[in-house]
Amino acid sequence: MLTVNHTRPTGPAGRVSRVETLMLGTAWRDFGYVRVHTDEGLSGIGEITHPYRGAEVCALTESLAGRHLLGADPFDTEEIWLRLYQGDFLRGGDLGGIALSGLDQALHDLMGKALGVPVYRLTGGACRDTVRVYANGWYNGERDPETFAAKARETLAKGYSALKFDPFGPGLHELERAELRRSVDLVAAVREAVGPDTDLFIEGHARFAMPTAARLLRELEPFDIGWFEEPMPWTHIERYRELRQRAAFPISGGEHFHNRYEYKQLFATEAVDIVQPDLSMAGGFTEIRKIAATADTHGMLVAPHNSNSPLCTTASAHAALGIPNLKILETFDSLLEDHVFAALRGTLPVENGHLPLPTAPGLGVELADEVFAEHPPTHRFWNMFSEGWEKRNRT
Template sequence: MLTVNRTRPVGPAGRISRVETLMLGTAWRDFGYVRVHTDEGLTGIGEITHPYRGREVCSLTESLAQRHLLGADPFDVEELWLRVYQGDFLRGGDVGGVALSGLDQAMYDLMGKALGVPAYRLTGGACRDRVRVYANGWYNGERDPEVFAAKARETVARGFTALKFDPFGPGLHELDRAELRRSTELVAAVRDAIGPDVDLFVEGHARFAMPTAARLLRELEPFDIGWLEEPMPWTHIERYAELRQRAPFPISGGEHFHNRYEYKQLFATAAVDIIQPDLSMAGGLTEVRKLAAIADSHGMLVAPHNSNSPLCTTVSVHAGLGIPNLKILETFDGLLEDHVFQALRGVLPIEDGHIGLPTAPGFGVELVDEVFAEHPPTHRFWNMFEDGWEKRNRT
């Protein structure tokens, strides 16, 4: 199973003949992609964005393909997933998880194109007519209540019915009294600006010690938030259930895990109410559907993490359409420059805070090489533990 079978009948996509990677620079971060070619002239793409290790992911993606995918049939997607995951024996952590996820995405793109159907038709079809999305990245400015309130109103005016933000600045482990008050004032200002009918999610970025996280439960209760996301580091996963039992609102998390094996303790301890696997980190469509099913068996909802490009947004919609316990999908698409959408021709548009049913074969997206050439990667780094990180290198 962990070697290419060249005697088995091949599907309509042909055999994988070549794999290449590309990177696109933006003012925020570099986006990474993989493009898989077959001997039938088809190409499939996937997103391999890593916020800080883009070059390493591209290198590993290409070497994994050389070792495990060349000559294979993209339709053998379960076997290919296992081959890439276990074939190197040492699994690869976050870099390996991103590489595997992008390659898995590309298989579904190839299968959809070969059959002439949207990728979601290959993952259980649709449970809904559209996927609701929430906006993130809208608050890249001064940590001032009036500034955040104005930006929140602008975002809702674009049709979004749900927002998420991190009000906590560079806080780590603890927040001093002034910072706690400032963070609470930001949440209050945003809630007042958007009114009671818009969902508001609060991000913790996995950085607070238990006493601070417990204090936040009390401080945030008046604002009717939809969830508090990753309030503590996952090195303290055994305390998540304790925090969750005390919380007056849902606790969410899981973006740091890359497959069902890493998720095992989260499920075993009932650590969260809502899991947040990333289609470009948690094993692609093949694995995230399994995670969603396990979550359903634990009475949990699914709200995919997606701090990636509009390609991952499109891929996540294809996956989410067939997940019965889907809650909502994250998107940073409103933060991005025009050239990102020019480089990713065919990504699904957001209309009134939702994304509708795709119709094109596969994911319906093509990478425009000329735009990539005009916007090479910048390899910049922003540190969310520094003051002003929320500006994301923007003035």
Template sequence: MLTVDTSRPVGPAGRISRVETLTLGTAWRDFSYVRVHTDEGLTGVGEITHPFRARETCQLAEAMAERHLIGADPFDVEEIWLRLYQGDFLRGGDVGGIVVSGVDQALYDLMGKALGVPAYRLTGGACRDRVRVYANGWYTGDREPGAFAARAKETVAKGYTALKFDPFGAGLGELSRAELRLSLDIVAAVREAVGPDVDLFVEGHARFAFHTAARLVRELEPYDIGWFEEPLPWTHIERYAELRQRAAFPISGGEHFHNRYEYARLFATDAVDIIQPDLSMAGGFTEVRKLAALADLHAMTVAPHNSNSPLCTTASVHAVLGIPNFTILETFDGLLEPYVFEAVRGALPVESGYIGIPEKPGLGIDLADEVFEEHPPSHRFWNMFAEGWEKRDRR
């Protein structure tokens, strides 16, 4: 099972014959992809974006292809997932988790193309006729209440009915009294600007000491937020349940975990109300469906994390269409330069805060090599613990 068996009958996609990687530079971060070819002339694509380890994910994807993919049947997704994970002794971690996730996406793209059906038809079909999304990355600019409020109004005017933002600047562990007041003033200004009918999600970036998180839970209550995301470091996962008991709103998290084994403690401790697996980090279609089922077993819902490119947004739509306990999907697509959509051709558009049901076979996306050549990777480090990180510029 942990070696490629070319003696078995092969499916309609043929066998994997070649694997390559591509990276696109943007003002915010580099987006990386894996492209899998078969001897039947089909290609499948998946996203392997890491915030600052693009070289490592691409190198590992190419190395794992030689060890575990060449000659394999793309339809053998469970076996390939096991071969990548167990055969490479990954034992978790972000680089390996991202590579497995992107390869898994590419396999579903290949299967859908081989069968002539959208990928979501292979992952449970559709439980809904469209997917609600929320905007992130909209608050680039000065960290002060008026600027946040103005940008929030602009984003809602584009049709979004939900926004997520981090008002805490470079805070870590504790917040000074001035920083606490500023952060809460930002939340208050955004709520006043968008009114009571827009969902607001507050991002904690897994960085506060318990007493600070507990105070924030109390102070955020008047603003009727939809969830407080990752208020504590995951090194203190056992204290999440205690924080949940103090909160009048849901606690969410899970973007930092890469498979069911890493999620085990989150489920065992009932750490959150809403899990946030990322389709490009948590094992792709194959694993995220299992995580959603486990979440349902624990009366939790699923709101996938997606700080990636429009390819992952599109793949995530395919994934969540068939997840009954899905809540809402994150997207940064409104932050990106137009050429990103030229590079990732066929990505599904956001319309009035929703994304419709895909119609094209597979993921419906092709990568335009010439655009990648025009925008090479920058390999910059984007540090959210530095002052002014929310500007997301090219410093």
């Protein structure tokens, strides 16, 4: 099972003949991509962005392909997923999870192109006509109520009806009293600015100890938030259920888990109300459907995490269309420079806070190599435990 089978009839995409990786520099982070070629002249792409270890993920992706993907039929996605994961002893983790996810996306892109249909047609079809998205990254500026309120209004003017932000600034485990008051004031200012009909989601970035997380539940209750995301580190996953029982609003999380096996404890402990798998971290199309289905058996909704490029946004829309228990999808697209969209030709546009139904074969996106050459990796790093992290190295 764990070796490439060359004796089966070859599917319409042919067999994998070459795999390459590319990186694109931006003012925020470096975006990573994989492109898989077949002997029939087709190519499929996937996203392999890691916030800080892009070169390492690219190297792993290429070595995985050399060991397990060359000569494979792209339509054998289940076997290929198992071959990459079990055959390479990945055993989870971020580097392996991202590499596997990107390769799986690329295989689905190849299948769609070979058959002449959008990827969502291969992953359950459509349960809806559009995918609702929320904006993140819009608050990259001075951390004061007036600035946050103004930026929130600007983002709503672009058509969004849902926003997420981290109001808490730097810190780990606890917040000083003045910092806590400042954080709550930011939430209050944004809620007042956007009115009662806008969904607000609050990000905790998995960094508070239980007493601080519990205090924040009380402080955030007046603002009618849609969820409190990752209030505690996942090293304390057994305490999430206790926190949920205290909360007057949903608790969400799961972006840091990279496959169904890592998700087992989250489901077993009923840690969250809303799960947030990332298509470029949690195993690609092959795996995210399993995670969403398991969430459904626990009465949980799915709000996919997506802090990556517009390619992941587009690919996530394909996945989200077929998830019956979908809530909403994340996007940072409004944060990005024009050259990112020039490098990724054919990504779905955000229109009035929604992504439209895709029509092009595969993912519908092609990489413009000449734009990549003009914007090499920048190797930026933003430390969210230091003052001013929310600016994300932008001036």
